[in-house]
Amino acid sequence: MRFAGSVGSFLLASVFLALPLAQSASAQPSAPTVAQTPPMGWNSWNYFAEKVTDKDIRSAADELVATGMKDAGYIYVNIDDTWEAERDSSGVLHTNSKFPDMKALADYVHSKGLKIGIYSGPGPKTCGGYVATLGHDEQDAKMYADWGIDYLKYDLCSFIPAVMEKQAPHDMAAQMRLMEAAYVKMGKALKAAGRPIVFSLCQYGWDAPWEWAPALGGNLWRTTGDIDPTWDRIYTILSQQEGLEKYAGPGHWNDPDMLEVGNGKLTLAENRTHFSMWAMLAAPLLAGNDLPHMKPEIKAVLTNRDVIAIDQDALGKQGSRVYSDGEVDVWSRHLSGGAMAVAVLNANDNGRFASHPFHLSLARLGLHGPQQGKDLWTGKGIQLTDHMPIELASHDILLVRIDQPR
Numbered sequence: 001m002r003f004a005g006s007v008g009s010f011l012l013a014s015v016f017l018a019l020p021l022a023q024s025a026s027a028q029p030s031a032p033t034v035a036q037t038p039p040m041g042w043n044s045w046n047y048f049a050e051k052v053t054d055k056d057i058r059s060a061a062d063e064l065v066a067t068g069m070k071d072a073g074y075i076y077v078n079i080d081d082t083w084e085a086e087r088d089s090s091g092v093l094h095t096n097s098k099f100p101d102m103k104a105l106a107d108y109v110h111s112k113g114l115k116i117g118i119y120s121g122p123g124p125k126t127c128g129g130y131v132a133t134l135g136h137d138e139q140d141a142k143m144y145a146d147w148g149i150d151y152l153k154y155d156l157c158s159f160i161p162a163v164m165e166k167q168a169p170h171d172m173a174a175q176m177r178l179m180e181a182a183y184v185k186m187g188k189a190l191k192a193a194g195r196p197i198v199f200s201l202c203q204y205g206w207d208a209p210w211e212w213a214p215a216l217g218g219n220l221w222r223t224t225g226d227i228d229p230t231w232d233r234i235y236t237i238l239s240q241q242e243g244l245e246k247y248a249g250p251g252h253w254n255d256p257d258m259l260e261v262g263n264g265k266l267t268l269a270e271n272r273t274h275f276s277m278w279a280m281l282a283a284p285l286l287a288g289n290d291l292p293h294m295k296p297e298i299k300a301v302l303t304n305r306d307v308i309a310i311d312q313d314a315l316g317k318q319g320s321r322v323y324s325d326g327e328v329d330v331w332s333r334h335l336s337g338g339a340m341a342v343a344v345l346n347a348n349d350n351g352r353f354a355s356h357p358f359h360l361s362l363a364r365l366g367l368h369g370p371q372q373g374k375d376l377w378t379g380k381g382i383q384l385t386d387h388m389p390i391e392l393a394s395h396d397i398l399l400v401r402i403d404q405p406r
């Protein structure tokens with residue numbers, strides 16, 4: 001994250017840089033065929049990291065089916081970093097011994113009615129130090145298509161020192177142009193490969209990718225640095241999504257990073273809130289937990305159909321924070337058919353709200369009079385009334401769907 005502090009100073013450059021891409025996109029509108037709703041699935045990184053093997057991917061596919069997660073919408077089984085070996089003299093990138101036969105693995109995942117994803121980056125090396133794509137965009141994209149790959153996460157990493165800093169030392173605007181060009185190149189290579197492949201940009205939100213990634217065929221783009229399974233990190237990332245809601249829509253989504261539900265020492269309330277808020281954000285729902293050993297309460301969080309329906313709502317409108325009162329945040333999301341989701345989140349670390357008792361303001365949500373809704377975590381009906389007191393435990397959430405808001 002060496003550039004993180006300087007991102008603001010790139011703002012002007014990013015507006016300038018975004019123009020040609022945005023214009024070419026409007027001249028040639030090409031409807032994305034994938035990711036019409038935020039992609040759902042599972043990715044190996046958050047739990048297995050560099051230890052992932054072919055066997056883990058197969059068992060993740062098996063578990064998605066056995067647990068009912070597939071039926072709930074989790075379709076992509078994504079291999080993250082560390083599958084790569086070396087390139088041969090023809091430039092063909094080989095898999096390492098953890099992944100003896102990628103085509104056979106893709107066939108296996110497809111045989112379960114699932115889709116498969118893979119990982120690389122524009123630099124010489126991946127973040128984990130394995131061989132990446134530099135100079136082989138078309139060759140790699142073609143190979144992915146031949147294998148039957150359905151999703152590519154493309155991670156900046158070593159492109160920063162190896163290309164950006166080397167070719168344009170001390171010139172941030174030029175470095176950002178190099179970065180964007182690298183993503184344009186892979187976007188074209190994927191299109192030329194002729195298979196619908198979800199294109200996931202992983203460059204930590206540098207240079208406002210929400211401005212330029214959709215035009216080059218990006219279906220999602222990371223908005224921040226990496227997530228980890230702690231409340232502080234999850235809440236920080238959540239807070240950093242404000243203002244990005246206007247950039248999300250069918251085919252192109254903000255990506256606040258993969259789910260940590262079921263990982264680390266997150267409490268049940270924290271898992272629930274993390275999942276609820278990623279749904280409010282219309283975020284990709286890529287589980288990252290140990291599926292074969294998933295606890296029932298974690299499965300219940302990940303397969304809550306009502307919450308998934310918020311995430312996958314066909315309108316594709318990302319939610320936004322409406323107001324905060326002390327440490328209570330109130331978010332809303334507009335849904336298809338005129339429906340609305342309201343989330344009330346207690347961010348206080350010590351039990352009850354700092355501003356206890358909290359009273360909900362319907363007026364600030366643009367609502368008038370009592371509202372009939374469904375509490376998506378109890379599954380029961382709930383009436384929201386103006387100034388009603390709401391008590392939540394530390395880091396817990398009230399998530400309500402109102403089908404006919406007034």
Ligand code: GLA
Nearest residue numbers: 045080081127128155202226
């Ligand atoms: C970066 C990405 C992570 C993961 C690792 C793999 O840190 O942001 O999501 O893909 O690389 O090395």
